[in-house]
Amino acid sequence: MYERILHPTDGSTGSAHVTLQAIDLAEQYGATVHGVNVVDSDVSALLGSDSDTLEQQGKNAVKSVENMAKAHGVEVETEVLNGDPAETILDYAEEIDADIIVSGTHGRSGVKRQLLGSVAERLVRHASMPVMTVQLPETDVTVENSEQAKTIASEALEEQGYDAEITSVSRQLTVWVLDAETEDGTLLVYLDPETQRTSIID
Known part of the structure; x- marks a missing residue:
């Protein structure tokens, strides 16, 4: 289309x-x-x-x-x-x-x-x-709260084939940082609050 x-x-x-x-x-x-x-x-x-x-x-x-x-x-x-x-x-x-x-x-x-x-x-x-x-909203931030960050990170983990559960969410100056637990250990997920791009580190 x-x-x-x-x-x-x-x-x-x-x-x-x-x-x-x-x-x-x-x-x-x-x-x-x-x-x-x-x-x-x-x-x-x-x-x-x-x-x-x-x-x-x-x-x-x-x-x-x-x-x-x-x-x-x-x-x-x-x-x-x-x-x-x-x-x-x-x-x-x-x-x-x-x-x-x-x-x-x-x-x-x-x-x-x-x-x-x-x-x-x-x-x-x-x-x-x-x-x-x-x-236009009043901010460039597109991930505005921890629940939204958790949802996006969970979807990204699932898309990458991880069976993981988000255990913590924190906001640093320019990025959301999330911890996720799997049967094999802990994953770290970085989430850009503007582009919504995720980076998963195992």
């Missing part, structure tokens, strides 16, 4: 959640995620940023998409473009023959949120393909 998923991003707080929605679709359909950031020079003055700063932010934003997609084994391509965000995204969608656009939209007030919401609204109105909008 989907082969090419276009995911515009500006790297805003909470955008990891939107990226994961695009990645989830890509995993379901074996699709490629196309992460794109559009540098709008007209907005730089409004936000108090120069174009070089915005371009670097764009590179960082699509790099985050690339890292998350690769962590989930999803094919990914990224671009940083210049122009009017909505128009450029729509043109790029046509260029790559995108099957769907997965875009974040603002949840609260603020200049950046209003701009993002305006872009998402224009995409919905004018895109020739389906547009999925995802409300």
Whole structure:
């Protein structure tokens, strides 16, 4: 159903959640995620940023998409473009023959949120393909509590063929750490709170 998923991003707080929605679709359909950031020079003055700063932010934003997609084994391509965000995204969608656009939209007030919401609204109105909008949360963390971490780690262990029970869960600065018991001993599971990538050490 989907082969090419276009995911515009500006790297805003909470955008990891939107990226994961695009990645989830890509995993379901074996699709490629196309992460794109559009540098709008007209907005730089409004936000108090120069174009070089915005371009670097764009590179960082699509790099985050690339890292998350690769962590989930999803094919990914990224671009940083210049122009009017909505128009450029729509043109790029046509260029790559995108099957769907997965875009974040603002949840609260603020200049950046209003701009993002305006872009998402224009995409919905004018895109020739389906547009999925995802409300941006207030954080990039996608694994927010120990129960969620335990569930994800348990699923990862099962997928890797381990018959194991999680015995402890703790949150360190940048990672969840879980202990799991098997008949043969103890396993250590590291879980990235943003990408949800797990590493199992026996």
